[in-house]
Each structure stands twice: as structure tokens, then as C-alpha cells.
Amino acid sequence: MIIRPIYAIFFLVSTFAGNIVTLANGSGPDVFEVNLSGESFGDELFIDDGSLHIFVPELQNNDELSGPRKYLERKAQRLPHKNFWLQAQDSTKDKLEEIGQKIFGPKAEPIFNYVLEVIFDVPLLIVLSILIFAFVFNVIIVVIIVFVSNLVKNTREKYKAVLRERYEQIVTNYIFEEIDALEAIEKMEKVKTSLGRKTLIEILFNFQNNLSGEYSERILMLYQRLGLQYESIRKISSMFFHKRVLGIRELANMYPSGAKNIIVRYIKDKNDIVRGEAQIAYVYLDEEASFDFLDKLKRPFSLWAQLNSLNFVKLHEKEVPSFDQWIHSPNNDIQDFSIRMINYFQQSENAPHLITLLDHENERTRLYAYQAINSLSYLEAKEIVKGKFEVENKRNKLEIIRLLANIGDDSDFVFFDNLLLTDDIEIRLAVCKTLHELGPSGRNHLEELKENSELDLEKYIEHIKDPRN
Template sequence: MKKFGRYFLRGGIFIVIHSLFFLWGQVQEIQAAVSFPETNAAADLVQTSEDGGIALQNASIRLDARGIAQENPSEVIKSGGGTTKILFLFYKGVISDFFAFVDKISLGYSLLFYLALFALFFLFNIAFVVVVTVVSNSIFNRKKSYYKYKRKEIIDIVSPYFYDDLDDHEEAAIVELLSQYKSSKDKQIIIDVLIEGKRNFTGEGSIKIKALYQVLQLHKVSLRKIKYGNWYRRSVGLRELAFLGRRAFKTEIEKYINDNHQYVRTEAILSYMLLDDKNPFGFLMELKYSFVRWDSLSIYYTMYFNGISPPPMAPMLKHSDLQVRLFLLRMISIYNQLDAVRDVTKCLLDENPEVRQEAIVTLRALEYYRIKVLMKNRYVDECHPVKLEILRSMKHFIEDDDISFVEERVRKGSFDEVFEAVKLLYKFSGYGEQRLWLLNEELGGKIAVFIKHVAEPRNKHVA
């Protein structure tokens, strides 16, 4: 399909170029006609009709085959007409000649002739579409059958290498058989089989697969994709190097961490992590493009499914990219890196409210109760989302000496703050619903709706 598309595109370009050359030749012919010496008869064109009518005396006007007056291109050039006008006159003349030709051969039935031409054109298009569809499907099915046949053949050769204990002579025989596949299609099928095996094997089996990939020089196929392919082929090549390559290929992958295409950058990041398990987040210091949320999700799942242990992330919390700082805070929370508590606490003073909010969530996950004092001191100066996050965190650390702070939020807070504060007080065993109703009387019934909502048995999960 792709090759047919390329051939079709090349044919279209070929036709366009030849059309341009043809038009240029017509322009040159018209310009040459200007320099050709005109006869006295052409210069003093005066014709008289048989019935004594007035003849045309302007040499810049001519009659076409249907008797319609048209400008002479030679006179247009003399009078200073541009190339655009010349082309316009040329096409105008071609159309007029075409209609004159139709009038001659249609024998007075020009409308039927045009309908017949349209029908033929329509049938030609249908035939062309049918031929293209049949040929493309045939090519696709042939490729699919070839891939299926070769894949089965290669799996039969490689299976003993995966499952049986072979001596050096038998392994060399398998390598020799696989070396006979010289075409790029066959090599790609071998790579696909090896990647499938790599996903199913660990330990010694995984090491043998990587060794086979290296012995067969298949890394050259992957490197060629990365250097000369489009964005999709570059991504596939990076993935192949990540699964089957050695750590030495990390230098090749680093070049594409800041690629122009987002998908290639993501694939380069994941490949970097798989090849450098000692410092899988080393790429963060090389980033020049913005770090997107999709990258963080891909990184987490790559670490999870490949058993990659995270490095110490506290030193990287000063990264200039906002999304990187948020990602690191989430990863510290997921992997429970308690030694990063001090650095996470510093993020509570970050200039960005999203980072401060995420820092509170992380410290809550790490169960660092000492943060409660700092959160209470900063509460008044914080923005609304951060205030709500502080109140949500207080339910994990609330004590008797925090009651006055929470009641103050009930008295002076916004709607969301009052709701969170009422939930806190209702859940706190030393306070309870009874005291909430007393507080409601003090506030003139202001929080009655909140108390009823929280006390509703069906809403206990909310409280």
C-alpha cells in the first residue's frame, strides 16, 4: 500500500512537471510570434463581408472557430500584458477550440455528447478505484501471508534456543540458520520474534535473547530506523534497542530525548530507563521540552511492569519544570521514600500552588504529622485549593488542640471550607454531632444543612 501510494504520488508529480513544461513552451511560442515579421496583410487587416458589412480592423482582435472575438496574444504581449494574462488567453483558446470540436463531431447533439463524456469519465473512475482496491488488497494479503509463514519458520528455528539446553555447536548451528535471512523484511520478523520472547522470559533466557540480537547484528537494523526513518519508525527502533540492546546504546538514545516529535521523545525516555536501571531518571536533567502528564504515567507503568527501582528523587525536586516537580512528588508518595521528607517539606514554600498542594498530599501519604503546625501557620496566606487540601490532611492528624483552628474555619471559611471543617469535627471522636449542633446555635443555624448532610447514614462514607 505504501509503495503504491509513493508510485501514485511520483506519477502525479511527473504529470504536473510535464504540464508546467508544456505551458512554458506555449508561452515561449507566443513570445516568438511577437518577433516574427508581420506581413502587410496582417498589419493592415481589413476585411469586407460579401453583403457590405463592416469588417474587423483591429489586429488585436481575432475570431475563434465559433465566431467569438478574442484577443490576439501577440498584441497582448506588445501592449504589456503579463504571463498570467497570456496563460489565461491560452486556456481560453483551448476551451474555445474544444467546444468548436464538439460542435463539429456531435452533429447538433452536443448535450448528449457531453452526457456521454461524463458517463465515460464516471465509469473510468469506478474502474480505477476497483483496480486500486483489488491490487492493494492483494498486496496486503500477500505480505500478511508471507509474514505469517516466515514467522512460524523462524519460531521453529529459535524455539530450541529458548527452551532446550544446547551445547555450543548446536547454538552455532541455530545462529548460522538465522544468518541466512538477509532481507530487511526477514530481519524485522526475527526482531519481532525476539521481542516477543524477551517479554516472556527473564533471567538467563532474557540474556540469551539479547546475545542473539547482538550476534546477528540486528541492532544495525534498529539503528537505521532511528537515524533515517519517520517518527513511527524511529519510535519502533528505540523500543527495539530498549528491549534487546545493551547499555552501550544509551548514548544513541539520549540524542532523541529532545526530539521534535512528542511520541519519539516519550519512547526515548522509556528506552533510556530500560537501559539504565541504576539511574533511570537521569534523563530529567537533559530535558529541554516540557514534561507532559502522559510521560509520567508511561514512566510509572514502565517501572512497575519491568521491576525498575526508583532512584533517590529528593535531589531533583528543585527542577525548573513544574510538571517534573509534580511527577517527582507523586513518585515519592507511591514509593514511600521517607528520606525525602525534608525536601518535600521545602516544597510547601514553592511559588506554584500546584506544587504546594501536591507536597501536602505527599506528606500526608508519608504520614509526616509534624507538618500540621506549618500547615496551620500558612493557612491564612494560602489560595483556596491549598486550603482545602490542608483541611483534608488535618483529618489524619487532628487532636484536641486543633479544635479551635477548625471551628474558626467553620465561622469564617467559604462554603467548601465549612463543609470540610464540619466533616472534620463530626468525625473527631472528642467532638461529635452534639457539639456541632451547639456550634450551629451559636452561628444562628448557619451550618445546619452541613450537619444534616454529614450525619445522614447514607453519607457516612463522605464523613
């Protein structure tokens, strides 16, 4: 007879999780049957006064309960009330419905409520099991992907190293005329994989950048005879900007005869890096250095592209056009570039055009104009520049003072005297330095001003005379 209560304990423990969640979700009856050893004794699980009880009719009047049944009865009385879980569930569900109504509105509210019903009807144990399974599955997938990726990468690198060594040997033999062009091309054409042709382009590109004269021409011939320019053209048409940049570089260096008409389409590209690379390549390929692409350029002309364009023109000593034609371009970057090029190439004939830029809304553009006027020593601009002093920012004011050190004279002493009345230390120091650089008359005037104790110029004069400054 002891076997029956023991079996009841194990049966309740094994089914407890599912049944108690069912009660917590509000499904199932308040009273249900428990089958002991396949034989029903009418044992009932019922709820009364906030406690969950096991009621055994046959043993109600029996004070001598066996040990296992007494333990089961005592533990069962401590189980939480079903209504507690129902209230928590209903409260949470109501809050979520309110939130869904505010966020999704009346149209999507029925769908949101349906999802909530499904979620709250599924036992928590099943939900947790699904989440655990999904987590373990994702971990396994990630491990497999990482392993396969590393395996593919290592295999690819090894294959690329073998190809690189092979191609470098062929190109070296060809350059030193140990094999002719036909033999070199025949050996290189044996590998027709995408990785093989990509590796070959890299090798020829490196050789071409490090060689000149006849050797460079031989490399270009190999590149074009192998039809590698079409690989570069495919790169330049890619949706990825880094591939387009690489394609532009390859065409500009390895296919100069036909690259210009291809690259010109990317001078106005939306991507800053692609556009800058195309602009530099166009200057490189334009034998006349006409800079005609500036005529219709509406997008920014980056400082990086400007500096590289200037560097290329200097390196190859090309003759540049007159940049006054772009002084009034609607593109402010082109205006700034034109001013700096006028300054650098000392195009004095364009100095009068700089006067109109002193009213430009951009402070940086006005600064470049002041610097160019200073560099070109355009004397006719002196009075106009002095008239702009009061409306300029501090940086441009200092540039005007430096400009007057170059084109100023004794007639400007009154202007300088008024500036020394300011409390701005940088302005006062710049005026003292300008007077000192104007020659003997300027230095004599500075000594006269030194006698005026109200101006307190001794420390400024000592500073500019110090050879360490």
C-alpha cells in the first residue's frame, strides 16, 4: 500500500511544472483529478482561502496518515494561490495593451492584441525552451561561420602568395629580356581566375610605379595586351566606392591612352573620395593641364584633391591656365582654389580681380584674397584693404596688418596709431611689428610712440627686437 503514495509524489513532481503554469495562465479547471497507479482515488486539487490543497476523501477521517502523504499534504498547502498569478498576468497584459494602443493606433491594435493573446496562452516553460534552443542554435551557426571563413581566408591567402611569386618571376624575366612578351603573356594567361587576374594587376601596378622610361612602357604593354583594363573598368563601375577608387587609380596609371574619357564621368560623383580621386586622375591625364573640369563642377572640390592637383602640376612643370576665369565660380571651393593658384603661380595680371572678392561672404575666401594681394604686392588695393579693417574678423584684421607691412608706407602711420589705441594685445603687437618692418621711417616712428607712456609699447618693442621671436 506504501507504493501508491510514493507513486503519487513522483507523478505530481513530474507534472507540477506544466500544471502550475496552466493554472497561472488561467486555463484548466480549478479542481482536477490526479491518477495514482492508474487507479483513480478521487484525489482533488482545489483552491481555498489563498492556498492550494490536495484533498483525499478516503483519508479525511484518518488521523494516521503515512509519512509520504503527510509530507505531500503539508507542501501542497504552501503552494501559491492561482489568483495571484492571474492578477499579475492580467495586469501586465492590460499595461501592454495600453502601450500598444498608444504606439500603434487603432488600425494595428487588433494585430498587437492578437500577438499578446498568443504569447500569454503559451506556457512559460515552452517559451524558455524555444529561446534556449534558438540561442544554442545561433552559437553553433556562428562557430561554423567563423571556422569556415578562416579556412577560406587562409586558403585564399596561400593561393594568392603562390600566384604572386609566380607572376613576379615572370615579369622580372620579361623586364630583363630573359623571355619575350609572347612567352610572358602565354604564361600569365594560364591562370584565368578572378583572384589570379586581380593579383596580376596588383603586381603590374607596383612594377609600373617603381619603374620609368622603357621599363614602364613594357609594363603598360603587358597590362593592355592581357586585357586587364577591362577588369579595372569593371571595378570603376562597382557599387562599392573603394573598388571605384581602385579602378580609377589603375586606369589612370596603367591605361593613360583611354582612361581620360572613362574617368571624366566620375568627376561629379556623389562620393567625396571617388570624386577627389577622379579629379586628381583627370589632372594627371590632361596633357595641357587645362583644368576644364572646373567649369561645370558643382560638388565640393576637396582640399586633398586641390593639393594633389597642384603637386602634380609642380612635379611635371606643366603650364597652367589663367585662373581668373574661375574667380567668380558659383562653387566656393573652386573660388578658393583659383585664388591660391593665382597666388602660387604669381599671376599678377589677375590681381585686380581679387578686389571684388574682398566683399565675399566667406571669411576664408577673403583671407585668401588678402594673402594673394600681399604676395602679388598689389599697391592699388591698399586703401580698399584699410577700409575693410573695421568690418573684418580678427584673423583677417591681422592679415591686413601684415599686408600693409609689404605695401604700406609713411602715409599709413595715422592708421597704425589709431590701431595702437586698442586693448587687443595681438593687434598691438602686429602693428608694432609692421612698423618695425617698414624700414627706418617705421622704426623711428615706433621709437617716438614709445615715449608716450599711455601707449605702454616698451614690452612690445622688446619682444619684436628679440632675435628669438
